[in-house]
Amino acid sequence: MKITSTxxxxxxSIDEDASPDPTSTHIPTxxxxxxxxxxxxRLDFHQVTKRYGDRTVxxxxxxxxxxxxxxxxxxxxxxxKSTTMKILLDLAAADHGAATIGGIRYRDLPDPxxxxxxxxxxxxxxxxxxxxxxxxxxxxxxxxxLTRIDEALRSVDLAGEPADRRVATYSLGMxxxxxxxxxxxxxxxxxxxxxxxxxxxxxxxxxxxxxxxxRAERGHTVLVSSHLLTEMQHLADDVVVIESGRLVTTGxxxxxxxxxxxxxxxxxxxxxxxxxxxxxxxxxxxxDRLVVTGLDLQEIGQAAxxxxxxxxxxxxDAASLEDVFLALTTPSADSADHEMExx
Numbered sequence: 001m002k003i004t005s006t007x008x009x010x011x012x013s014i015d016e017d018a019s020p021d022p023t024s025t026h027i028p029t030x031x032x033x034x035x036x037x038x039x040x041x042r043l044d045f046h047q048v049t050k051r052y053g054d055r056t057v058x059x060x061x062x063x064x065x066x067x068x069x070x071x072x073x074x075x076x077x078x079x080x081k082s083t084t085m086k087i088l089l090d091l092a093a094a095d096h097g098a099a100t101i102g103g104i105r106y107r108d109l110p111d112p113x114x115x116x117x118x119x120x121x122x123x124x125x126x127x128x129x130x131x132x133x134x135x136x137x138x139x140x141x142x143x144x145x146l147t148r149i150d151e152a153l154r155s156v157d158l159a160g161e162p163a164d165r166r167v168a169t170y171s172l173g174m175x176x177x178x179x180x181x182x183x184x185x186x187x188x189x190x191x192x193x194x195x196x197x198x199x200x201x202x203x204x205x206x207x208x209x210x211x212x213x214x215r216a217e218r219g220h221t222v223l224v225s226s227h228l229l230t231e232m233q234h235l236a237d238d239v240v241v242i243e244s245g246r247l248v249t250t251g252x253x254x255x256x257x258x259x260x261x262x263x264x265x266x267x268x269x270x271x272x273x274x275x276x277x278x279x280x281x282x283x284x285x286x287x288d289r290l291v292v293t294g295l296d297l298q299e300i301g302q303a304a305x306x307x308x309x310x311x312x313x314x315x316x317d318a319a320s321l322e323d324v325f326l327a328l329t330t331p332s333a334d335s336a337d338h339e340m341e342x343x
Contacts, residue, residue: 040067040102041115041190041221043088047097050083050245057083059245060097065223065238067189070216072236073225076329080245081225085120085192101190113142117183119193124179127168131158131178134167138182152181155211157204172199180208190221197228209235233257233321243329257318261300263290264313274307275300291317 043065050058058080065071075081086092088099090106101109101116109115125134135149153159156177167175176199183191191212197205205228212222212235226232232239233253241248249256265271268290272282280294292300297314304311 045099048094049096051095057245061247063240063250067221068219069237070212070222070235072232072239074239075242079242114186115188116190117188119179119183119196125167130164132163139185144185148185152184156181193224229322229325241328248328256324259318261292262315262317264288265311267309271309274303
């Protein structure tokens, strides 16, 4: 699968009598193309709370998603990620708080379809329609030019024969690509994607990463939920982690995985004294091993060289995003016992 950003002047031929598909991906009708590709649109979630009956699924949630960066939205199943995204898109109403796009509610955007690309209901297709026809219906509903269809299809590697096949014949990965193509139709400055890599093969995941990173580099805002933590560590600049609808942590990947240096030397104590300074944390984890936080490898190597201390190993040690996620969201034995006592 090749996912690319392309442009085209080709026109798409469709059945002009085709009626809108009520099961197709919903992209509200917008106005002209004045906001297409607009950038610097920050997403703000402020004290967002959502309840269904007596169950609170989003609980006083506050965080920001910055433009020019890919933000991973992480949490266990049932943590409230999809509901939070739906509140941002006015597909669900918050009981308290607000979520805005560039300071504006989604429903109040002058051109929503060209401002926000959405992939939140990936299988909302009529199985009897072709991929091309589905995009034509979405384009018409959103006020987008039909010339965008071929560009969107090529960008997700569905151009040519696959575009003219009925969606019922598509694999899960192809349906995911068609959903992504619909999100890209308006060339939006914001992408809100719920599990976009689900069903993609390794090449497809790699190409999706390239596409999203390229859009972030253009100043676009990208919010992506995913359970593929290893891939998210490669893709995201920042992550937001929630559990049971509450914010657990937010920050950059680098900060959360706190890169440390592993140093193996026959003289750990003298080296530690040469490295000690404000903001530097040094732990001796073995007779010949130090773990240093707050200095890069070059600084450690230079200090060891100046002191005449031999180094047997000098390498980066970073916790994986999966390790951090599990540490943040897995109840400890003590808390589990406490919950059992309360139940």
